[in-house]
Amino acid sequence: MGDAPARRADQAAERIILGWSVVPPNRDAPTRPSAFKALFLVVSFGLVAYMIVVIGGLVVYPPLPALIESLTSPEILFAIKLSLITSVISTAFCVVAAVPVAYSLVRFSFPGRGIVNSIFNIPLALPPLVAGVALLIFYGPSRFGQMLSAAGFDVIYTPLGIIVAQFFVNFPYMVRVTRSAFETINPRYEHVARTLGCTEWGAFRQVTLPLARSGIVAGLVITWAKSIGEFGAVLMLAGATLMKTETLPIALFLNMSTGDLDLAIAASVILIIISVASFAVFEHYSGGQEVF
Amino acid sequence: MLKIRNLSLSLGEFSLDGVDLTVADGEYFIIIGPTGAGKTILLETIAGIYTPDSGTIILDGRDITHTDPKDRGIGMVYQDYILFPHLTVEENIGFGLLQRKVDPGRIRDLVSEIADLLGIGHLLERTPGTLSGGEQQRAAIARALVLRPRVLLLDEPLSALDAATRDRLRRELKLVHRATGTTVVHITHHFEDIFALADRVAVMQEGRIAQIGTPDDVFRRPATEFVAAFTGMENIFYGVSRVRDGEATIDLGTITLRTVTAVEGDVCVGIRPEEVIVSREAFESSAINVFSGTVTEIRQNGIFSRVVVDTGLPFVAILTPQSVARLGLTEGKPAYVTFKASAVHVFGR
DSSP: TTTTHHHHHHHHHHHHHOOOOOOOOOTOSSOOOHHHHHHHHHHHHHHHHHHHHHHHHHHSSSHHHHHHHHHHHHHHHHHHHHHHHHHHHHHHHHHHHHHHHHHHHHHHOOOTTHHHHHHHHHHSSSSSHHHHHHHHHTTTTTTHHHHHHHOOOOOTTTTHHHHHHHHHHHHHHHHHHHHHHHHHHHHHHOOOOOOOOHHHHHHHHIIHHHHHHHHHHHHHHHHHHHHHHHHHHHHHOOOOOOTSSSSSHHHHHHHHHTTOHHHHHHHHHHHHHHHHHHHHHHHHTTTOOOOO | OEHHHHEEEEETEEEEEEEEEEEOTTOOEEOOOOOOSSHHHHHHHHHTOOOEEEEEEEETEOTTTOOGGGOOOOOOOTTOOOOTTTHHHHHHHHHHHOOOOTTHHHHHHHHHHHHHHHTTGGGTSSSOOOOOOHHHHHHHHHHHHHHHOSSSEESSSTTTSSSHHHHHHHHHHHHHHHHHEEEEEEESHHHHHHHHOEEEEEEEETEEEEEEEHHHHHHOOOOOOOOHHHHHHHHHEEEEEEEETTEEEEESSSOOEHHHHHOOOOEEEEEEEGEEEESSOOOOOSSSSSEEEEEEEEEEETTEEEEEEESEEEEEEEHHHHHHHHHOOOTOOEEEEEEEEGGGGGEEO
8 A cells, every 4th residue: 555656656657658548447437348348448548558669669779888979979068058948048938028918918909919919829720830931921020030130130040930939839839838827826916916905017926827837837847848848940940050059959950861860869859858747737727738 | 986987888788888887095895786787797897897878987087098007006806716727826825916017025014914904915926726615715805905996896805715715815805905905896795795794885786886885784675676576575674683692682782583593793683574573462473573663654565564663673464455454453553573583584794
């Protein structure tokens, strides 16, 4: 009995990693599963096995010494560093921008709120490649792009471009998660805080933000993970220059193109670890609520 | 004094439409009305959460219609407590004092003083989620009261509680009101709250005030059909209840009722007019309350007749016109009123 909590934790971890949800046992269920149930379960377990084999197979494909050597190669270390720096900065911008946007969409009624909401959702459906091309045009030949360039902010084919691309594509995700965090907070908390002497800012900072904290942390983690993995928009706007705009996904792409499989797999392994870990953190903070 | 003049606000499905009311200092003012009558948004507009489309709110001679909620000196307590879940009970009660930059030692003293008054002094270290409904509502009331608000707004403060807790907290509200002298505006849909607490009562209907008056006025002399239908209890009397062996005798001054209740002391009793039987002669039955009197009024009221029999106290009864004719009732003639002990609704005061 002593290992029950550990087993529960294992099950929870499994659920997060494999993405299947455990159904509570039905006491009245016949001992022999019906053909219906059996078929559906076979499909489910078959696909789970398929995913584990595919992803796990990638990790165990190269011999371990070769994997470690690749992981510590200058190129991969550069990619890790660049990915971490750009994703942390773009995520910070996403959070700072998404909080007021999400709050406005939840609390304020203003003309065109529905349209604003839809516009923020467009990048969710837009292929990142297309977003990247649009950004390229905006920051390149457009007047705004030329002004920025004249002011010394070169976005195109620079690390700054990576941040801009990550922000543009992932900001809507942050808005979505943050919005659902604010939606769960009864506006009466703010009303009471204001009758107790808070300004609107004070009520927001002392009551709303602490209550939305786990939702915002969940959004932050998933946004960060998506930023690290962002490829299409980054490729278009920042290019794929070796050791310059080479983030982990770009490193994966470049090394695949040149047939350097060990380095490509090393980049993949890091991306797998990041996505699994961040998804576990996300699930923990979001309480399993459906966001996407 | 809180004066509300011609207050209007439209908020989608809820609205206020020319609300006028005045609440005196230290008064316990109750607003009653059906769901959707606009009671909560009236309170929230008084608190400053919403800005009215038109009209004014004047508190102690100062126009506060456009004053920020934090500067109004008005406390608000909701039905669902709205204690900040990330703070302890002590931090919740001290929240407003902290905003006013009161010295931490002084906050501690004031919080424990008000917590003791409300009987939650032993719960200060707990978080709201671990408290019962009654305890949470006490904490929410303490949080508002500790700032010594000029007006305390209570939005159905007892509605989320079970019956026993509700009765106890209602008595405590009365004591707290007496102890602090705070002006209270209290929304409810329980008539017991009115009889137990209210100095005056307003009935709201579709964003408007249908009637304002003492509970006696509103229940006995409903100004509109809506109020009459909504209150439905015209025979309201005040007296003193004494309970012996489970049976209560209620001395109303000129007459004494018998009923079954556990409520003793000062009480308000209500008897629905349709439960009062009128007869020419006294008759023997299971109904224990029989009083002789004189018919003072017979009035056609829709398909029924409203008959008032004065037995020392005026009893209103609802009869069919056929019964009035059959009994030969006319104004000035003697008659008896009869009703069962179970028809007497007793409210502690």
